[in-house]
Amino acid sequence: MRLTVIGLGYLGATHAVAMAKLGHQVIGIEQDQSKLESLRQGKIPFHEPGLDSALTEVLATGRLTFQSEHDSQSSSAEIHFICVGTPQKESGEADTSYVVSATKQLAKHLKPESVVAGKSTIPVGTAAKLKHQMSEIAGFPVHLAWNPEFLREGTALEDSLKPDRIVVGSWDQYSVEKLKEAYQPILETGTPFLSLDVETAELVKVAANAFLATKISFINAMAEIAEAAGADAVALAEAIGHDERIGKKFLRSGIGFGGGCLPKDIRGFIARAEELGVGSSLDFLKDVDQINLRRRSRVVELAKQELGTLANKKVLVLGISFKPDSDDLRDSPSLEIARRLSELGAEVVIHDPVALAALKEPGKLKPEQNLEVAAKDADLVILGTEWKEYRDLEPAKLKVKSKVIIDGRNVLDVKKWQLAGWKVIALGRNIQN
Ligand code: UGA
Numbered sequence: 001m002r003l004t005v006i007g008l009g010y011l012g013a014t015h016a017v018a019m020a021k022l023g024h025q026v027i028g029i030e031q032d033q034s035k036l037e038s039l040r041q042g043k044i045p046f047h048e049p050g051l052d053s054a055l056t057e058v059l060a061t062g063r064l065t066f067q068s069e070h071d072s073q074s075s076s077a078e079i080h081f082i083c084v085g086t087p088q089k090e091s092g093e094a095d096t097s098y099v100v101s102a103t104k105q106l107a108k109h110l111k112p113e114s115v116v117a118g119k120s121t122i123p124v125g126t127a128a129k130l131k132h133q134m135s136e137i138a139g140f141p142v143h144l145a146w147n148p149e150f151l152r153e154g155t156a157l158e159d160s161l162k163p164d165r166i167v168v169g170s171w172d173q174y175s176v177e178k179l180k181e182a183y184q185p186i187l188e189t190g191t192p193f194l195s196l197d198v199e200t201a202e203l204v205k206v207a208a209n210a211f212l213a214t215k216i217s218f219i220n221a222m223a224e225i226a227e228a229a230g231a232d233a234v235a236l237a238e239a240i241g242h243d244e245r246i247g248k249k250f251l252r253s254g255i256g257f258g259g260g261c262l263p264k265d266i267r268g269f270i271a272r273a274e275e276l277g278v279g280s281s282l283d284f285l286k287d288v289d290q291i292n293l294r295r296r297s298r299v300v301e302l303a304k305q306e307l308g309t310l311a312n313k314k315v316l317v318l319g320i321s322f323k324p325d326s327d328d329l330r331d332s333p334s335l336e337i338a339r340r341l342s343e344l345g346a347e348v349v350i351h352d353p354v355a356l357a358a359l360k361e362p363g364k365l366k367p368e369q370n371l372e373v374a375a376k377d378a379d380l381v382i383l384g385t386e387w388k389e390y391r392d393l394e395p396a397k398l399k400v401k402s403k404v405i406i407d408g409r410n411v412l413d414v415k416k417w418q419l420a421g422w423k424v425i426a427l428g429r430n431i432q433n
Contacts, residue, residue, distance in 0.1 A: 001079065002077045003077050006102050006106065007029075007030065007082065007098070009083070011085075019081075022161075022185045036067075042055050047358075050158070051156065078113075082102055084120055086099060086120050092271045094272075096122055096123070099118070104134070107142065115174070116142060117145045124203050125272075130144060144170075145170035145175040145176070148201060149205075150165075150208065153328055165192040166191060166194070168193070169204075170198060213289075216250055217256070220254075222236055224291070224428070227427075230430050231430070252410065254295070255334065255384060256296065260330040260331070264331070266288060266289055298427060306380055306406075310341060314348075319386070319390060320359065322334070327352075332385075335350075342364045349374045349378070353387050356369060372399065375397075375400050378401060379400075380404050381398060383409060385409070395416065395417050404423045405423070407427075408427065
């Protein structure tokens with residue numbers, strides 16, 4: 001099929017590559033010239049394992065091309081996927097202005113038989129407004145469907161090619177059939193296809209992210225209780241996770257969730273529920289947000305307890321991306337902790353296997369790519385992002401002044417570190433040193 005993918009950020013670039021890998025002829029449309037140049041040269045402008053080589057592979061087939069504007073060729077595509085961002089406004093609401101302008105722009109060029117499939121995360125009720133606006137501009141009833149994306153950073157291509165489910169919300173069967181055709185190679189493997197009404201499809205995405213955020217904050221609330229009661233939140237998660245109704249996934253306690261999705265999506269969801277007059281239904285998500293943010297403050301408190309005054313103390317923060325295998329720094333818990341310690345007067349050295357280059361304004365933070373140099377004379381080490389190289393780290397590699405480490409992700413082999421002479425502090429664990 002002939003497809004376009006509009007907006008080539010995390011979601012769009014991955015989707016464009018995935019669709020071309022499935023055998024479709026894809027045109028990627030992006031206004032940012034530097035992104036466009038990078039993609040044309042086979043370089044993904046962010047860190048995502050496996051995506052560079054997949055891009056190179058599909059570029060060589062000629063099935064994926066990039067351009068900055070619609071033209072007659074792109075306009076005649078059978079499906080246009082909308083993948084532009086919906087960042088958070090200061091008020092907490094989702095900013096849908098990019099989706100509005102991308103769909104308005106597209107409507108001017110649209111053919112009546114083309115389907116527009118939105119993949120961006122939008123507040124429930126937005127698609128109906130977009131359909132109305134687009135149809136007015138196009139002069140015919142536009143086939144609009146909502147097709148949320150559930151990919152995770154770090155495993156984005158795999159998640160796109162082997163999703164748990166494909167969800168399509170639509171007003172007409174024609175759009176559903178077109179999308180089924182586009183995803184046929186994935187559906188053949190037995191992937192569930194859910195054809196829903198549009199409002200439910202819009203809700204699926206935010207509801208899923210709200211549930212995941214709640215699960216993480218639940219275990220982090222248990223970590224707060226464990227800290228007060230002398231219990232162990234990691235052992236607790238393991239024990240309750242054996243119950244299949246609960247499950248072990250997304251029960252890792254630590255400094256909590258960050259990134260460009262979970263924090264903004266729960267805040268946007270709260271704002272939308274208030275607009276709908278059912279704000280109290282999502283009051284619990286405010287707690288989910290607060291529990292999450294309190295974990296960051298807890299690490300700052302632990303650092304103060306350990307170091308006394310932070311002035312003239314050197315702290316090494318291991319990992320600044322919001323999760324491993326990503327260089328995404330949006331709302332990164334680890335980076336926020338580093339910044340707060342620095343504001344409190346500590347000299348904060350940051351290390352990350354990949355993400356230092358993505359930090360355009362380090363301010364007073366001191367980025368250091370060489371781990372041994374970074375650790376030199378540190379009074380405290382904080383593990384903020386559980387990159388494999390930190391999980392497997394030999395303690396002897398860190399020649400610090402004071403052997404104290406806060407494990408912000410509960411991933412270290414505590415015995416190994418203690419045997420090497422380290423004091424290990426972990427969230428929700430009450431470790432005896
Ligand atoms: C999340 C969802 O998992 C995806 O399904 C969704 O498609 C995506 O948002 C999106 O809306 O586009 P992502 O932000 O890539 O994906 O990352 P996650 O793997 O969900 O991790 C989010 C945060 O939670 C990370 O900071 C991670 O460190 C933290 N986390 C995760 C925990 O603190 N504990 C856990 O047990 C799991």
